Amino acid sequence: MSLRQFEYALAVAEEGSVTAAAELLRVAQPSVSQQIRGLERELGVTLFTRTPTGLVPTVVGRAFLREAEVAVSAVRRARATARAGADELVGELAVAAQMGLGTRQLPGALSALRLRFPRLEVTVFEEPNPAELERLARGGVLDLALMAGPCGEGLYEGHHLGDEEFVVVLPAGHPQLAADRVALRDLEREPWVRFDQSSALDGVLRDVLRDNELTPTTVARVSQTATAVRWAAHGLGVTLVPASAVPHGHEHLVRPVCPVVSLPVVAAVRPGAGPAETALLDLLRLETWHRAAFFAPVS
Numbered sequence: 001m002s003l004r005q006f007e008y009a010l011a012v013a014e015e016g017s018v019t020a021a022a023e024l025l026r027v028a029q030p031s032v033s034q035q036i037r038g039l040e041r042e043l044g045v046t047l048f049t050r051t052p053t054g055l056v057p058t059v060v061g062r063a064f065l066r067e068a069e070v071a072v073s074a075v076r077r078a079r080a081t082a083r084a085g086a087d088e089l090v091g092e093l094a095v096a097a098q099m100g101l102g103t104r105q106l107p108g109a110l111s112a113l114r115l116r117f118p119r120l121e122v123t124v125f126e127e128p129n130p131a132e133l134e135r136l137a138r139g140g141v142l143d144l145a146l147m148a149g150p151c152g153e154g155l156y157e158g159h160h161l162g163d164e165e166f167v168v169v170l171p172a173g174h175p176q177l178a179a180d181r182v183a184l185r186d187l188e189r190e191p192w193v194r195f196d197q198s199s200a201l202d203g204v205l206r207d208v209l210r211d212n213e214l215t216p217t218t219v220a221r222v223s224q225t226a227t228a229v230r231w232a233a234h235g236l237g238v239t240l241v242p243a244s245a246v247p248h249g250h251e252h253l254v255r256p257v258c259p260v261v262s263l264p265v266v267a268a269v270r271p272g273a274g275p276a277e278t279a280l281l282d283l284l285r286l287e288t289w290h291r292a293a294f295f296a297p298v299s
Helices: 003-015 018-025 029-043 059-083 105-116 130-138 200-211 225-233 275-286
Strands: 048-051 054-057 091-098 120-127 144-147 157-169 191-195 217-222 239-242 254-258 262-269
Touching: 003 018, 003 029, 003 054, 003 059, 018 029, 054 059, 059 091, 091 105, 091 130, 091 275, 105 120, 105 275, 120 130, 130 144, 144 275, 157 225, 157 275, 191 200, 191 225, 191 239, 200 239, 217 225, 225 239, 262 275
Parallel strands: 091 120, 091 144, 191 217
Antiparallel strands: 048 054, 144 262, 157 239, 157 254, 157 262
């Protein structure tokens, strides 16, 4: 097996077709097909199955691709380390954020990082499931992760950046918008827009509802914070999100809650981090980690 085969298989999984993968990789389509067939022969398994919507990984294929992703990431990091100079860095930086954390802070820090290292390729993704984020960290896929707590204990060093306060999003015209803070008990009869049950955000909401002896009516579950905010704004229900995850234009529908709900934001970085990870960590420290006071109504 070769690194090229791993990269081709990952591209097919990402794009859903050999043709699209070839375009992404800027190679001829027959080359991708040949590499995938050769890989399947060598492994003795079928990695992809054809469906009406395209190629999708088999159960065995998904397991193989997880390990292939780890291997490819490790090689890219090794290349970046070898090619790093005093004034230039070439390679790939893999960054993950627990969904909803660093929504406003991460883009600014990454923009500054790209100005410092213009040839650095940065890959960023949100991961709602903390268990999956932990798995990626332990697999060595991530260079830096923003989390609400420890990550990859013994493998990553945690750096506390600040605290992320949660806010409630209310429909336009809701009577609680007149308050500086909303008492959670006053939301007892409200329907809730919630998140996927395996997500960290829904875990926060479950704890909040339990601690305040609330039994919610769930009207919808969504996978993105921006969707939850917009649906709440349109009157479907109320929702609870990190302050920095509130999209611009919706601030007037947001209020801090009482008692305060907050989580620590931790940057998890591998010990002996390289210049890119170190620079990004320094830039994240310069960002303002939101408290929710600025959402209070203006008198």
